[in-house]
Amino acid sequence: MGVAAAQLTSNFRAVQDVVSGGVTVVAVIKADAYGHGAALCAAPLLAGGAEWFGVTDVAEGVDIRRNLRKSSKVPEVENSPSILVMCGMEPADAADALRYGLTPVVWTPEHIAALDAAATEAGHEVRVHVEVDTGMARQGATVGAELDEVFEALKTARWVRCEGLMTHLCSAEVAGAPSTEAARGRFERAAGQTLAAGVRPRFVHVGNSSAVDEASTLQWLRRQADLLGASCMVRPGLALYGYCLPLQGDTSVFPALRARLRPVMTWEAPVIGLRDIDAGATVGYGASFIALRPMRLALLPVGYADGFRREASSGMGDGWVMLRGRRAPVVGRVSMNLTVVDVTAGAEVRVGD
Ligand SMILES: *Cc1c(COP(=O)(O)O)cnc(C)c1O
Numbered sequence: 030m031g032v033a034a035a036q037l038t039s040n041f042r043a044v045q046d047v048v049s050g051g052v053t054v055v056a057v058i059k060a061d062a063y064g065h066g067a068a069l070c071a072a073p074l075l076a077g078g079a080e081w082f083g084v085t086d087v088a089e090g091v092d093i094r095r096n097l098r099k100s101s102k103v104p105e106v107e108n109s110p111s112i113l114v115m116c117g118m119e120p121a122d123a124a125d126a127l128r129y130g131l132t133p134v135v136w137t138p139e140h141i142a143a144l145d146a147a148a149t150e151a152g153h154e155v156r157v158h159v160e161v162d163t164g165m166a167r168q169g170a171t172v173g174a175e176l177d178e179v180f181e182a183l184k185t186a187r188w189v190r191c192e193g194l195m196t197h198l199c200s201a202e203v204a205g206a207p208s209t210e211a212a213r214g215r216f217e218r219a220a221g222q223t224l225a226a227g228v229r230p231r232f233v234h235v236g237n238s239s240a241v242d243e244a245s246t247l248q249w250l251r252r253q254a255d256l257l258g259a260s261c262m263v264r265p266g267l268a269l270y271g272y273c274l275p276l277q278g279d280t281s282v283f284p285a286l287r288a289r290l291r292p293v294m295t296w297e298a299p300v301i302g303l304r305d306i307d308a309g310a311t312v313g314y315g316a317s318f319i320a321l322r323p324m325r326l327a328l329l330p331v332g333y334a335d336g337f338r339r340e341a342s343s344g345m346g347d348g349w350v351m352l353r354g355r356r357a358p359v360v361g362r363v364s365m366n367l368t369v370v371d372v373t374a375g376a377e378v379r380v381g382d
């Protein structure tokens with residue numbers, strides 16, 4: 030498995046160009062950088078100018094911080110870059126959040142109390158971003174009484190500073206979605222509550238890769254930021270690795286981002302065997318494939334245990350690999366650790382390719 034660092038930073042730069050100046054781009058490297066390896070991805074993104082990373086939980090944040098502190102390429106500045114913990118904060122994590130200088134997303138008075146206690150212990154403040162639920166019903170305080178309770182807790186806390194106000198949209202890839210309209214309305218009310226509570230976050234953020242691609246959300250977000258005297262942030266993940274969901278709805282909105290993205294990951298495996306079979310021979314489990322003519326097969330040491338999905342089997346998903354610049358279709362079922370591909374058309378294929 031290979032990750033092209035230059036392509037990763039190029040995708041990051043594409044997001045920066047599309048959102049243009051004054052918008053901070055959080056490089057989302059949660060879930061082990063979408064399977065690409067967070068440790069592999071963090072260093073090139075940092076070198077490419079990322080000042081913020083987004084991770085799943087405190088444990089991931091701790092790993093990243095340790096890695097970056099160890100890596101000689103990273104300046105020894107304490108707690109730089111910032112690391113946003115996006116998907117859940119347990120009170121038991123508060124001490125590590127402080128120790129490793131993480132920035133948790135919070136949405137309950139309990140989160141704030143736990144962080145305040147840990148911060149008092151540590152003797153320095155902790156920055157948090159308050160999430161508003163605008164229609165996902167996963168995380169976030171609902172607009173109204175719940176959000177006010179969060180602001181109350183922030184007032185009571187001595188060492189917890191609200192640095193951001195954010196939400197997550199349920200249908201960012203659908204242009205003009207009624208649910209996005211509703212979410213914007215809720216967030217606008219949350220922004221009003223924030224002002225009324227005297228809270229002045231430095232950042233407001235809404236927006237994954239699709240929201241950057243779709244563009245209208247960012248225009249709206251800029252207005253919210255102006256109202257709050259804050260600056261905008263976006264949180265792309267998928268785009269960094271070279272992908273964007275298809276935009277739905279009003280296709281007159283030109284997708285600004287997708288045209289500039291290229292996949293970052295390559296996955297290589299060597300040919301470990303070649304075999305000629307006669308017409309009538311069967312291949313793989315279940316004898317699900319029967320050769321209709323003589324064929325030449327190549328064996329690859331990769332299977333579904335490695336993540337080469339069983340659905341790529343012939344007759345199921347009809348997967349293929351690239352071999353010497355040519356498509357070699359999967360033959361029969363993908364096994365746990367082995368896969369057979371058809372190289373009948375590629376007489377030049379050798380073991381070791
Ligand atoms: C995963 C996640 C993102 C990134 O979403 P992509 O669609 O991969 O760009 C942004 N914000 C939050 C809160 C997330 O959990």
